[in-house]
Amino acid sequence: MDLEFVALSVAQVVCKLRNSHLYGQMHREALVELRKKEVHLSTLKTDLKLALQKSGWRTKLNNAVFRELGFMLPSQVTCSCTPAGHQAELPLAYMKRAQSHWEQRVMKSLDSMCLELGIAPSRKRLHEGQQHLWKHWNEMSTENFDVRHIRPVYAPKDFLEVLIHLRSSNSEVDKLSSSSGCRGLIQVPLRVNSILELREMFAELHLREAQTGLDDSSQLFPSSFFETERQNLGDKVLSMGESSAAQCFARKGCPTGLRAKLWLLALGISPGPELVQHFEQLKSAVILNKLLVDSLIYKDVKLTASNDDYYFVFEDYLYQVLLCFSRDASILEYLSTNGVNQVASFQTGWLRSHVPNGEEHSEVGTLKYSPNGVIPFHGFAMYAAPLCLLYNEPPTLYGVFREMYTKFFYRLHCVSSHASGIVKLCLLFESLVKVHQPQLFLHLHDVGAPPLRIAFKWLVRAFSGYLATDQVLLLWDRMLGFGSTQILAVLAAAVFILRAENLMESSNLLTAEAVVADLSTIKVIPLLQLLLFATDTP
Known part of the structure; x- marks a missing residue:
């Protein structure tokens, strides 16, 4: 080193x-x-x-x-507990430009919505409104939010179009890429891991290794024996109190009864007065001021989690966590150091006449927006929804969501060359499908149903809302354990291999999407092992 x-x-x-x-x-x-x-x-x-x-x-x-x-180790440093996804990234100029242009486009969309609807991006709540929100903080799901005219700023498919048109500034490399027979949607010259490198990275998923989520329901030996063994080992890890040990343990899955505590330890979160105090400060900021992103959050929760059979009961928790998240300036500080900018917008200024009901708002020339630097998109709430199954205290739930977002989720909707970023996940997914199912890959492209157009929404949402909840948590066990979102691309490719026969019968994008529309019966661990270790290397 x-x-x-x-x-x-x-x-x-x-x-x-x-x-x-x-x-x-x-x-x-x-x-x-x-x-x-x-x-x-x-x-x-x-x-x-x-x-x-x-x-x-x-x-x-x-x-x-x-x-x-975990956020600064270079790629050449390897050890048994080094997070695979947190490797030093060499920022690429064309990636930074693309991210900046995308942020400007998102902010312009917000600006247009404000002007169109006459809504101020930020304003102080009237005293009555503050009192009402304080009183109904724990029952916001019963409120009748008028979000009929609020539209999501963007959806995953809009972001995919940005990635499809992404091009390197090196024209010679681009010519080489386009002439090499590559027919994937993502046309950037970035290297992704081969199947052999993936096998080394995810060695703990090998067929000979016992796994939570597979062997605890196996018929080969009593599941109680395996569960007891993992439970005892998990208790020992918790008694050690070492984050690195908890992270390594999660690579083979966490027992249901210990998952919440193990994730806290692996993420370095200590529930206590400081976490509660921070959450209460953010809550006060929510009650004091009203943001446009509040309406985006209400709309997104209503469109996604509230209509989900697994997550609708957590609607109140989601409002609390996401509204507080939108006020957390520490998120912006973290994102700024990782190449995500906060773009100045609303440069026209806002007059009091724009603000309904006489609510207070100061005129501004330019306004930095939003406080945490994150604009919710359609499906954003699903990053937090599965965590509600593990934590019933809002401050702890918030702490875990914030750590999961800054470690993993934000990379799924930002343009970068990071190994765990969405660009490389798309390339890895396309590469795996081409290697293991070349005929299927060509067939889907020929009928206008490129695999990435179907799988992209799974990747952006880390499969939340598509898999059964227990399978999402088993997948996130591995994402946390290996410290990498690359496991998402592996699973997405494995789904296409599983449904290959039916997909070969599809004749257009709609029929192909119908074949993989229902993932509720998918078992995550067998599929990951299928692609990584049970298939021959071409």
């Missing part, structure tokens, strides 16, 4: 930890130890270190460092 990179990484981690709540807590703990009578000046440093270790600070610091390193 490059020594300069190591030094820079250490400096960045130290800087982040110094500015974290963890540092303040450790500082207070050290002061408590210093006030003890048995502490001697000659052995102060050694005694302080031992005292902090005994009180569990060694493990806490290890987990904090593991979490930060």
Whole structure:
């Protein structure tokens, strides 16, 4: 590893930890130890270190460092617990331009909606409105939100069109790509993992490895034996308190009763007063001000989760979590350091005459929007819906959603060359289908039903809302365990291999979509193993 990179990484981690709540807590703990009578000046440093270790600070610091390193380890660094998807990315100029243009297009759509409907992008709620929302915070699903004229800013299919027209600025590379017989929709010269590299990356999914989600329902041996073994091992991992151990454990799936705690440990989340306080601050911001994105959230929840047989009961939780998420400026700070910009919009300014019912709003020349830098799209609520099955305390639910979003989900709707970004997922998916089912791939293109047009919505939503809930959680176990969204592309390709025979009979896009319209009976783990280890390498 490059020594300069190591030094820079250490400096960045130290800087982040110094500015974290963890540092303040450790500082207070050290002061408590210093006030003890048995502490001697000659052995102060050694005694302080031992005292902090005994009180569990060694493990806490290890987990904090593991979490930060997960976002900056270079691709050449490999170890058994290194997140596969969090590898250093070399930003490409044409990717950055495409992302910037896409953000501008989204903001322009928002701006147009504001002008068309006479809605201010941000305004302070009247006192009566604040009181009403505070009183009905836990029963927002009973409110009659008027979102008839609110339209989703964009849907996955709109984003796909952006990716299809993405081109490298290197014309010679583009010519080589177009003349190489590639008929995929994504035409950018990015390398993706081969099947052999995927087998190495996802080695714990091998057929000889016992898996939660498969062997706990196997007829080969009593499922209770396997469940007991995984339960005992999971308890040991939790007792260790090491995030790296929890992440590695999740690669073979988490027992249902331990999944919530294991995910918290793997994500480095400690439920407590600080998390509650942060959530309450965001809640106050929601009650104080009304944003246009609030209506987008209401609309999206109504169109997706509220109409889902699994998730409609969590409508209140989804409103609370997503509304608070929209006010979290720490998300914007994180996205800004990862190449996602916050575009200035609403440059025309807003007069009081635009604001209905006399609600207060200051005139602006330009307005940065939104506070967290994220504009919800159609299906955005489904990132949070499966998490409602695991956590019934809104602050904890919010903390997990925020971590899952910043680690995985935001890469599914941003243009980048990252290994876990949507562009490479699309390329990987198309590559796997071409390698394992070349005739099917050509047939679907010939009849106007490119596989990616069908599978793209699965990838963007991480299969949430398409698979049964238990299968979504088993899939997300592996996504969290391996630290990579590439597992989504593997599953999407496996679905096409499973339905290949019927897909070969399709004659157009509609009939092809009908063949794979219902994924509710899909079993995730056998399909992943089928593609990775049970098929011959061409």
